[in-house]
Amino acid sequence: MIKKNQTNYSLFGLPEKVEFCKKCVESNQRFMGSTQLNIKKNDKKLGVSFDSEGVCLSCRYYEKKENVDWKEREKELEDILSRYRKKDGSYDVLIPGSGGKDSQYLSYMLKYKYNMNPLTVTWAPSMYTKIGLKNFNKWISNGFDNILHTPSGKVHRKLSQLAFKNLLHPFQPFIIGQYNLPPKIALQYNIKLVVIGDSYQEKGVGGNIHSEKKSSSQLYAIEKKERENLYFGGVHISDLEKYGIKSKDLNQYIPLTTEKVQEYGLERINLPYFLNYNPQNNYYFCVEKMGFEPNPDGRSEGTYTKYSSLDDKIDCLHYYTWFIKTGRGRATEDSGIEIRNKIITRDEGIALVKKFDGERPKKYLKDILEYLSLDEKEFDEIIDKFRSPHLWEKIKNKWVLKHAVWK
Numbered sequence: 001m002i003k004k005n006q007t008n009y010s011l012f013g014l015p016e017k018v019e020f021c022k023k024c025v026e027s028n029q030r031f032m033g034s035t036q037l038n039i040k041k042n043d044k045k046l047g048v049s050f051d052s053e054g055v056c057l058s059c060r061y062y063e064k065k066e067n068v069d070w071k072e073r074e075k076e077l078e079d080i081l082s083r084y085r086k087k088d089g090s091y092d093v094l095i096p097g098s099g100g101k102d103s104q105y106l107s108y109m110l111k112y113k114y115n116m117n118p119l120t121v122t123w124a125p126s127m128y129t130k131i132g133l134k135n136f137n138k139w140i141s142n143g144f145d146n147i148l149h150t151p152s153g154k155v156h157r158k159l160s161q162l163a164f165k166n167l168l169h170p171f172q173p174f175i176i177g178q179y180n181l182p183p184k185i186a187l188q189y190n191i192k193l194v195v196i197g198d199s200y201q202e203k204g205v206g207g208n209i210h211s212e213k214k215s216s217s218q219l220y221a222i223e224k225k226e227r228e229n230l231y232f233g234g235v236h237i238s239d240l241e242k243y244g245i246k247s248k249d250l251n252q253y254i255p256l257t258t259e260k261v262q263e264y265g266l267e268r269i270n271l272p273y274f275l276n277y278n279p280q281n282n283y284y285f286c287v288e289k290m291g292f293e294p295n296p297d298g299r300s301e302g303t304y305t306k307y308s309s310l311d312d313k314i315d316c317l318h319y320y321t322w323f324i325k326t327g328r329g330r331a332t333e334d335s336g337i338e339i340r341n342k343i344i345t346r347d348e349g350i351a352l353v354k355k356f357d358g359e360r361p362k363k364y365l366k367d368i369l370e371y372l373s374l375d376e377k378e379f380d381e382i383i384d385k386f387r388s389p390h391l392w393e394k395i396k397n398k399w400v401l402k403h404a405v406w407k
């Protein structure tokens, strides 16, 4: 039980003792991923695990990656693709993506190296950035058919507002939408294979290097009866009408049923199981092959990298909310990945976290406030409610982290 009079309790039920991975910069406060569809207000979270030597499971995952026979894995990929490759000119694989470096890399490989005929599918950002739209258009101009789904601006905005206020998670409706749309498009176009390029195992969470080949397509489905018990922005689906959202407005956010996915026989695979790549290499690859452009500001807010999550004006707020809730932000995530890929050392990572982690979004703050219908004072009041006492203290009227990897 949490005693509210303690000054060191975790709002999210995570360990009060903050620890950092001994090999990278990851924190034990990082949330595990979830399906996003049953998050209630004030829910407790599951955090990532470290092993008995204080090392995060993604660092362990990378150690095992060094012994993988990548030639053998590529052969496995070719076998799977040959089962689905069509000769009648119709699409044979669906690739969900934004047109960022990872989806560009993935679609290039499938089309031009493995001779597949992909259809790409995109859930539009809340507010496109100029560079995001430019890269999206470049992707298509490099030879890819695309279905762009743009959700109702009214509904998506209201859901984002609720998710910010109740969960400090303004990106939640986007995550739900982009996750649940692809299988529906696959069904419409009679495509039986979905390939995804993002490996959550490499982002602090870890996983079994030998069994992550297929990410079951059942991850795309829920039981029929569950559909009446979903939460959006921390609000039960039956209460959303109070906010002007009817259940029919949520059609594209709601997953398919288990029966439907089973009956259809969809297969979903993770490309990082089969090919050894990392975000930085994808970036160089896409600059050369596709004309991909990095963030024109030289780096993205909250981090030192310039090539990921560039599409939505709300991206920088998304990472900032991580930092408020967990004390670890976008620079922690990016440098963790680069340390594991041996692009930078742990000491360099620590310096980068100190310099960039938790930078408050400035560039699009005006657009964000307008989108969320808040003034800056209301915005800050909501943010401060999610500062867990075991992570934050106020010194001379300024919020300061009690623990940091650089302290």
Ligand SMILES: [Zn+2]
Residues within 6 Å of the ligand: 021, 022, 023, 024, 025, 026, 055, 056, 057, 058, 059
């Ligand atoms: Zn680690």
